[in-house]
Amino acid sequence: xxxxxxxxxxxxxxxxxITIAHSSTLWCGRTxxxxxxxxxxxxxxxxxxxxxxxxxxxxxxxxxRTIDLLDASASAGGESRNALVDRLLGEALxxxxxxxxxxxxxAAGRRQPLMVGTRLYVHQVMSAIRTSHGxxxxxxxxxxxxxxxxxxxxxxxAEFSGxxxxxxxxxxxxxxxxxxxxxRQQRALA
Amino acid sequence: xxxxxxxxPAIAAQLRADGxxxxxxxxxxxxxxxxxxxxxxxxNEQRALLTNNVADFVAIIRRWAVEGRSHSGLIxxxxxxLPRGRSTIGMYIELLQELLNSNVRSSxxxxxxxWLTRPRSSxx
Numbered sequence: 078x079x080x081x082x083x084x085x086x087x088x089x090x091x092x093x094x095i096t097i098a099h100s101s102t103l104w105c106g107r108t109x110x111x112x113x114x115x116x117x118x119x120x121x122x123x124x125x126x127x128x129x130x131x132x133x134x135x136x137x138x139x140x141x142r143t144i145d146l147l148d149a150s151a152s153a154g155g156e157s158r159n160a161l162v163d164r165l166l167g168e169a170l171x172x173x174x175x176x177x178x179x180x181x182x183x184a185a186g187r188r189q190p191l192m193v194g195t196r197l198y199v200h201q202v203m204s205a206i207r208t209s210h211g212x213x214x215x216x217x218x219x220x221x222x223x224x225x226x227x228x229x230x231x232x233x234x235a236e237f238s239g240x241x242x243x244x245x246x247x248x249x250x251x252x253x254x255x256x257x258x259x260x261r262q263q264r265a266l267a
Numbered sequence: 268x269x270x271x272x273x274x275x276p277a278i279a280a281q282l283r284a285d286g287x288x289x290x291x292x293x294x295x296x297x298x299x300x301x302x303x304x305x306x307x308x309x310x311n312e313q314r315a316l317l318t319n320n321v322a323d324f325v326a327i328i329r330r331w332a333v334e335g336r337s338h339s340g341l342i343x344x345x346x347x348x349l350p351r352g353r354s355t356i357g358m359y360i361e362l363l364q365e366l367l368n369s370n371v372r373s374s375x376x377x378x379x380x381x382w383l384t385r386p387r388s389s390x391x
Contacts, residue, residue: 251325
């Protein structure tokens with residue numbers, strides 16, 4: 078059920094209001110009421126958790142400058158304002174809690190968390206950790222990074238394991254599909 | 268050949284000791300490059316890239332093919348069949364030695380995709 082909460086405290090210097098449908102399916106942009114079909118969503122973006130409930134509508138007051146930037150960014154990126162706010166807010170809150178994590182969108186279009194200053198997605202680090210039976214120092218040595226960074230990935234995973242597991246599952250599905258295609262090519266060439 | 272950041276530099280070091288021209292991304296200072304930039308850097312040095320980021324690199328080379336751009340090869344691995352960790356460094360070295368010995372020309376992988384896989388009989 079949609080719930081609308083309007084801020085009732087006057088906020089000085091903030092004179093524009095925007096209502097966003099905040100989605101618990103962060104960054105999907107296909108939330109109910111926005112033209113999407115959550116039940117059949119095949120969205121490949123981070124945090125699209127199809128089994129979670131839908132969005133919650135809430136109003137915030139934003140500065141005119143922020144509104145201008147939001148409009149410009151949404152227009153330039155082809156994203157709806159709602160989807161953009163949802164994604165940026167979701168990422169900002171995650172970055173605030175996990176300062177050694179960044180988000181990066183790959184050529185395939187999926188935004189995923191990676192360790193700052195590296196090319197290492199969190200799900201790739203977690204895969205190495207499983208192979209090394211949880212030995213953080215061993216993984217850090219293998220990857221040539223500080224144990225501090227590996228711990229940061231584990232901390233992030235501990236809080237957002239569902240999203241990271243989904244990243245890994247999507248990567249595995251693509252790998253399997255591409256490997257099978259390549260094997261068919263090899264047989265055709267043999 | 269160049270190894271993406273998610274493989275141990277020890278693999279590259281051992282392959283070099285065995286006479287192969289292999290570098291790790293982190294040894295080259297490429298660990299903060301974006302995917303497309305990394306593939307360009309590898310192409311400039313005529314190096315195939317070993318990576319397990321299949322989805323993004325497949326998207327890049329498909330676009331490059333449309334644009335008429337070449338790359339020096341992508342060697343893919345899957346964490347499912349070839350896990351990455353200290354215990355599998357030896358296996359990676361062995362498989363890459365075999366691959367490099369049978370593809371000695373620097374242009375061997377140009378505009379090609381290859382998968383590094385274990386022989387079926389050795390998979391668990």
